[in-house]
Amino acid sequence: MNSNGSWKDKLARRNHLGSWVSTLRTEGTRPTISFGGGLPDPASLPTEALAKSINYVLKNHSEAALQYGGTEGYEGLRELLAKKLSENGTTLKASNFVIVNGASSALAHACSLFIDPGDTVILEDPSYSGSISTIKFAEAKMVGVTMEPGGLDMEMLGKKLKELAKEKISPKFFYSIPNFHNPMGSTMSLEKRKALLEYAREYDFLIIEDETYTALRFDGNPVPSMYILDKGHRVIQIGTFSKTLAPGLRLGWVMGNEEIIEYITSRRTDMGSSPLIARAIAQFIQDGHYEPHLAKVIDIYRRKRDTLIAGLGERCANLAQWTAPEGGFFLWLNLKKDIDPQMLRQAGAEEGVSVITGSNFYLNGGGKDKVRMAFSYVSQNQIEEGVVRVDKVLRRLLSSSKSK
Ligand SMILES: Cc1ncc(COP(=O)(O)O)c(C=O)c1O
Numbered sequence: 001m002n003s004n005g006s007w008k009d010k011l012a013r014r015n016h017l018g019s020w021v022s023t024l025r026t027e028g029t030r031p032t033i034s035f036g037g038g039l040p041d042p043a044s045l046p047t048e049a050l051a052k053s054i055n056y057v058l059k060n061h062s063e064a065a066l067q068y069g070g071t072e073g074y075e076g077l078r079e080l081l082a083k084k085l086s087e088n089g090t091t092l093k094a095s096n097f098v099i100v101n102g103a104s105s106a107l108a109h110a111c112s113l114f115i116d117p118g119d120t121v122i123l124e125d126p127s128y129s130g131s132i133s134t135i136k137f138a139e140a141k142m143v144g145v146t147m148e149p150g151g152l153d154m155e156m157l158g159k160k161l162k163e164l165a166k167e168k169i170s171p172k173f174f175y176s177i178p179n180f181h182n183p184m185g186s187t188m189s190l191e192k193r194k195a196l197l198e199y200a201r202e203y204d205f206l207i208i209e210d211e212t213y214t215a216l217r218f219d220g221n222p223v224p225s226m227y228i229l230d231k232g233h234r235v236i237q238i239g240t241f242s243k244t245l246a247p248g249l250r251l252g253w254v255m256g257n258e259e260i261i262e263y264i265t266s267r268r269t270d271m272g273s274s275p276l277i278a279r280a281i282a283q284f285i286q287d288g289h290y291e292p293h294l295a296k297v298i299d300i301y302r303r304k305r306d307t308l309i310a311g312l313g314e315r316c317a318n319l320a321q322w323t324a325p326e327g328g329f330f331l332w333l334n335l336k337k338d339i340d341p342q343m344l345r346q347a348g349a350e351e352g353v354s355v356i357t358g359s360n361f362y363l364n365g366g367g368k369d370k371v372r373m374a375f376s377y378v379s380q381n382q383i384e385e386g387v388v389r390v391d392k393v394l395r396r397l398l399s400s401s402k403s404k
Contacts, residue, residue: 014137033386035373036354038182038243038329041304042377044297045246046289053283054276061279069275071268072261073099073253077282081253085239090228095258098265099273102252103212104130106238107175109254109264110208111138114172120164122205123175124152126361126370128182131175131210143171144363147181149323151188154195161203173206173236178226180213180328183361183372187326193226200234211239213328215294218302220326232257241281243329243376244294249277298327304375304383305331311387319394320371329376332358338368339397347396353389 057065072078078094086092100106115121117139123132125144135142143160146153164171174196178188188196200207209226227235232255240252251273254264284290308331309324320333341357348354358370378386 014139032349032352032354033382033389034354034377035375035386035390036356037377038374039377040243040246041297041300041379043379044293044300046284046293049284049287049289049293050246050249050280053280053287053289056283057276057279065276065279067275069272069278071098071270071272072265073097073273074275074278074282077278077285078253080282080285081239081255085255087224087228090231092255093258096232096261097253097255098261098268099251099253099278101250101273102242102247103210103238103240104134104252105250106240106252106254107131107134107208107210108138109268110173110236110238111135111140113260113263113267114206115140120169120171121173121175122157122160122171123363124177124181125363126183126358126367127175127363128177128210129360131177132361132363135175140172142363147184147186149186151186151192152176152196154192157196157199161199165203170203171205173208174200175208175210176226177210177212179211179223180216180325180330182213182328183330183356183358183370184332185325185328185330186323186332187220187223190223193223193229197226197230197235200230205234207235209235209237211237213243214239215244216298216301216329217327218298218305227255236260244297245281245284245290249281250274251277251281300380301327301329301376304378304380307380307383308373308375308387311384312390315387315391316394319391319398329374331373331375333371333373335369335371335394337398339371339394340400341368343397343400344371344393347393348389351389351393351396353386353393355390355393 075094077099078097081097082092082094100109111134115138119140120143121135121140122143122145124147126147145157145160178193180187196207207226225237227237237255238252239255241249242252254261305324320335322331322333325331339357341359344357356372358367358372361367
């Protein structure tokens with residue numbers, strides 16, 4: 001690359017909006033106990049069964065697997081998804097799905113379909129930093145709505161919608177992570193889902209429902225999705241096999257009414273997602289590996305969550321508060337004091353533990369008294385020692401903030 005950096009003059013405007021990927025790349029590779037990235041349990045990655053599925057596909061459907069597969073994605077997998085995700089009397093069809101490269105790519109497709117630069121998107125504040133970046137790179141204006149411990153602050157949403165309407169601004173969509181929220185771990189109640197849908201109808205915006213963690217429920221009862229409550233009129237769902245199977249598969253989907261799916265499919269310029277991987281996952285499901293694998297990982301994550309909460313309860317109860325998530329990968333700590341994010345990173349590196357400061361997930365600052373701990377990646381044995389280190393880090397930060 002030209003060393004005088006002239007290629008940088010050619011960068012599209014949106015690239016000056018920042019980058020987040022480099023922080024992810026280092027997660028899990030440091031010789032620390034990592035409560036950082038939302039990565040699946042490494043020991044449970046279904047390597048052997050996937051290898052069998054991939055081999056089977058290559059042996060029996062090599063041409064279909066290795067040629068271009070079409071922008072809608074392998075029909076067999078879309079049919080399986082339709083069967084799996086139909087609930088409460090709503091019957092989904094393969095044509096309600098397009099296969100994409102993970103939930104992040106699903107959101108990018110939705111953004112490219114709906115967002116012109118300067119359009120308004122509403123989202124939960126805090127929200128998943130990768131999704132914030134995707135929406136930012138689409139050059140949307142983001143309006144955040146505060147999250148309360150029990151979910152979205154509906155009164156605030158109502159107020160913001162009124163303010164926007166006064167300015168004649170009609171938001172394009174609301175991006176929500178209703179189940180086992182990243183970073184908060186919380187689940188949106190049925191009442192709040194219904195209220196959000198009411199607002200969507202009144203103020204005429206779409207809802208993008210990110211179901212990345214939905215299949216990983218440890219306890220409590222599932223809450224009907226907004227897609228199902230709305231019968232797919234103004235809700236688009238995005239999902240992924242990244243957390244249930246493996247993120248390296250890079251396989252997810254957009255689920256929506258047939259017209260929306262047709263729009264995404266026909267405007268796609270990346271020639272579709274990998275037919276080999278889509279067929280291998282379908283084979284994996286058909287061979288009966290998926291459900292037992294899911295049950296196994298749910299059990300693993302439930303035990304990890306419980307060990308983490310028990311450890312924190314013993315050591316850190318006077319430093320922070322938290323609510324046990326009913327599923328997913330994350331525990332959200334409310335600290336008794338603000339922390340300096342730089343100090344958290346540095347102290348964590350010195351003590352050999354990584355967590356993520358809440359400020360990474362907020363739109364306009366905030367979150368300096370919050371910490372996200374992913375319990376998914378650390379081994380069960382590491383959690384106790386990890387909590388000892390987190391306790392040391394928090395005490396160090398607390399005493400340094402006292403002495404200021
Ligand atoms: C809420 C949420 N959405 C989307 C993603 C991206 O997932 P994928 O690997 O399917 O692109 C993540 C990953 O952490 C996430 O937490």
